[in-house]
Amino acid sequence: MEGIYAIWYRDMTKFFRDRARLFGSFTMPILFLLIFGGGMSGTMKSLIGSGMNGAGDFNYVEFVFPGIVAMTLLMTSVFSSLSVIQDKEFGYMKEILVSPISRVNIAVGKMLGASSVAFMQGVMMFLLIPFLGINYSIVSILQVLPFMFLLACALSSLGLLIASFLKSTQGFQLIVQVLVMPMIFLSGALFPVNNMPSWMNVIVKVNPVTYGVDVMKKLMIDVESLSPLVRDAMGLNLSVFGRQVTIFEEIIFILCFTIILILLATISFRRTNA
Structure with a gap:
């Protein structure tokens, strides 16, 4: 636990000392919030139909905000894992690897550091x-906070796994940019994804952000007050193999995803950094 805490504390210290990173990470989420929340609000209402039961009081900004928070968690969690490559370049990673700390503790410490940073920015x-x-x-809001941290851990594990294979910051940024944008747009964070082509629907269902966004919307939005037609139109009835998934099942999926990726990251550390 001391090794995990030391790695976590170092990443947190670096984050609080970098004010540009602290405020710069809000630029894209706020931009998306203004574009999609403000620009598409009237369009989405007209598509749903003002005469439909439960649509008149529907607020699209309220619908998109949990997705924006999830997007903040995704971008911050993944990009925070860039510190792994920076540690390799400056030799700090070699010092950790030759220490008595196990590879599992190193991976967990880096994951907790990245997820803590992402969680704080999501809360902000x-x-x-x-x-x-x-x-x-x-x-x-209190109900969604623990899940936000779990989702941040899952996404940090993904970033950690990617960073464990790479040795340059340029390669990491290129791969992450190609990966992050599809994960955002194919998650239901900004618009419904319930009428996608079959091949794209497969990507939606294996995307962990999809389940994270769905849980956050179900916890934060009063879904029961909306009519079934509105819920279907806005993609609030996520189903897999024709069966609507529950919040508990989505949490289990995110938890299993986190465990599997942190184990894979540990194995990668052993092979590439030993």
């Missing part, structure tokens, strides 16, 4: 709620 997004004209209950 909630400061925008009073300025967006949306309203979430305190209970729903």
Whole structure:
């Protein structure tokens, strides 16, 4: 635990000392929030139909905000794993690998550092709620916080696994940029993904961000107050193999995803950095 804490503490210290990184990471999420939340609000309402039961009071910004928070978690978690490659370039990783700390503890420490940074930035997004004209209950926000940290751990594990195979920051940034954008757009974070082509629907269903976004929307939005037609139109009835998935099943999937990727990252550390 001391080794895990030392690695976690180092990453947290680097984060708080880098103010440009602290505020710069909010640029894209806020931009997406303004474009999709403000620009598409009227369009989505007209597509749903103002006469449809439950659509008149539907707020698209309220729908898209949990997706924006999930996008913040994704981008921050994955890009925070860049510190692994930086540690390789400056020789810090070699010092850790020759220490008595096990590879599992190294991977867990790096994962917790990246996920803690992502979690804090995700929580800071909630400061925008009073300025967006949306309203979430305190209970729903408190319920979603533990899941946000779990999702950040899962996405940090993905970034850690990618970083464990690479040795240059340029290669990492290129691969992550190619990976992150499809994960965002094919997750239901910004618009419904329930009418995708069959081949694209497969990507949607294996995308961990899809389940993360769905859980956050179910916890934060009063889904029961919307009519079934509105829920279907906005993709709030996520189903796999024709069966609607529950929040518990989605949490189990995210948890298993995290465990598998952290084990794979540990194996990669042993092979490439031993």
